[in-house]
Amino acid sequence: MSVTGNIKIFSGNANPKLAEEICHHLSCDLGTVYADRFSDGEFNFQIGENVRGADVFIVQPTCPPSDQNLMELLIMLDAFCRASAERVTAVIPYFGYARSDKKDRPRVPIAAKLIANLVAKAGAQRVLTIDLHASQIQGFFDIPVDHLYAAPIIVNYFQQNPIEDLIVVAPDTGGAERARAYAKRLNTGLALCDKRREKANVAEVMNIVGNVKGKNCLIIDDMCDTAGTICKVADALYANGANDIYACFTHAVLSGNAIENLRGSHLKKIIVSNTIPLCNKGQSLKAEGRIEVLSVAKLLASGIKSIHDETSVSSLFI
Numbered sequence: 001m002s003v004t005g006n007i008k009i010f011s012g013n014a015n016p017k018l019a020e021e022i023c024h025h026l027s028c029d030l031g032t033v034y035a036d037r038f039s040d041g042e043f044n045f046q047i048g049e050n051v052r053g054a055d056v057f058i059v060q061p062t063c064p065p066s067d068q069n070l071m072e073l074l075i076m077l078d079a080f081c082r083a084s085a086e087r088v089t090a091v092i093p094y095f096g097y098a099r100s101d102k103k104d105r106p107r108v109p110i111a112a113k114l115i116a117n118l119v120a121k122a123g124a125q126r127v128l129t130i131d132l133h134a135s136q137i138q139g140f141f142d143i144p145v146d147h148l149y150a151a152p153i154i155v156n157y158f159q160q161n162p163i164e165d166l167i168v169v170a171p172d173t174g175g176a177e178r179a180r181a182y183a184k185r186l187n188t189g190l191a192l193c194d195k196r197r198e199k200a201n202v203a204e205v206m207n208i209v210g211n212v213k214g215k216n217c218l219i220i221d222d223m224c225d226t227a228g229t230i231c232k233v234a235d236a237l238y239a240n241g242a243n244d245i246y247a248c249f250t251h252a253v254l255s256g257n258a259i260e261n262l263r264g265s266h267l268k269k270i271i272v273s274n275t276i277p278l279c280n281k282g283q284s285l286k287a288e289g290r291i292e293v294l295s296v297a298k299l300l301a302s303g304i305k306s307i308h309d310e311t312s313v314s315s316l317f318i
Helices: 018-026 065-080 109-120 137-140 150-162 173-186 228-238 258-263 278-289 296-311
Strands: 007-011 034-037 043-048 055-059 087-092 128-130 145-148 166-170 191-200 203-211 216-224 244-252 267-273 291-294
Touching: 007 018, 007 191, 007 296, 018 055, 018 296, 034 191, 043 065, 055 065, 055 296, 065 087, 065 109, 087 244, 109 137, 137 145, 145 296, 150 173, 150 267, 150 291, 166 173, 173 191, 173 216, 173 291, 191 228, 203 228, 216 228, 228 244, 228 258, 258 278
Parallel strands: 007 055, 055 087, 087 128, 128 145, 166 191, 166 216, 216 244, 244 267, 267 291
Antiparallel strands: 034 043, 191 203
């Protein structure tokens, strides 16, 4: 769908700093909105400028509090559609509920499909996102999805800050393909953790496949929630003779006791992106030098410009 209106970027309350960074790269101002809440907690939203005929991009990850941020996104989508924007794109750097992407147990929902339906029904005509938990979630949407990857940013970081005797580690079999791609681009070996999960947010590392003795290890994952998996993988690597252990993940959810788990782990340094704002406790780890945050703003800005100009986004994968 070709549009003639100008790019207009708006943000909800989930990650306004990221939206401001995106605007900086696009040399435009962040759109004006009035967003507060009624005394009963309901979201009260109004667009503060004319958007008729505009190409609108709403930046709103559905990170914790997930339900609140999701509802904000849906209400904002409805408002922009009713204000006659020519096209509305939901920029969802972190897509929540992505772990509920299949019916792997009796009587459970496929929440990721439900969220995809809600976003489209609310008025989104496109979705721009980064590192979905499962790539097949793109197929849950009945609208176009541009799925970007943080890999070029993370790989560039480690190319600029090389680590000797490095080996990339996949925390489970599901992340093997992602880890293999990193290992190929960093020209390193690959190891794999055989993990068994008995229930949600509880992981047990069973075995390390590959030789990590005397190696510096880099654990690659798309997200970190309670940090249970990352820390147990680090424990297993340490027990198998690994030297320094690093971790990187795109989405720093860091809920529950995640910060305490990371602080007490064998991880020397953790690399994350700013798809999700770093929590207050996470800021303390950043101040200690244990966490470093890489920005995806330029990547998203390039994606937004490509969508607006009707050019390919595949060049962003390099």
